[in-house]
Amino acid sequence: MKSTLTFESKEDEGAIELRVRISVGDFSGSGCAWFSRSQLEKFIAALAQYPLSEGDLPRLSGGYWDAKEEKVAQEHVGIIIEPCSKLGALRLSVFVAEPSTENPEDPTRFSCSARLSVNYSHLDDVSKGFSELISGDRDLYAFHLAE
Known part of the structure; x- marks a missing residue:
């Protein structure tokens, strides 16, 4: 079964909007969130680890923050x-959701997730694809995987 993970980026005033499909x-599903350049650079650095460190796994999470701006309250x-x-062997888990402002009780009403080997x-x-995205060398990167 063919799997495709697509990333699009758009920079605005130092922040980067990342749309993931x-x-x-x-x-299929899609979601987008804003990230700082340093968040994305940290993610890229974590991807380069070999072997992956259990205490510092490559992780990216964005969406609506809580009132104190300490953690993501509604992940997109x-x-x-x-x-x-x-x-x-590694597992890449992806979660995407569209923002829900209509019903705060069900913030992930339109969401999907997938796990890829x-x-x-x-x-x-x-x-490499992420590095090119945040450097501005490209605004779209697609990762294709045939399982």
């Missing part, structure tokens, strides 16, 4: 890569 067969984009076997070579590709 996931497509696995006929299943969530990505985490984690080991899933002793043999070096990846390896360190895939992480290298994603790291």
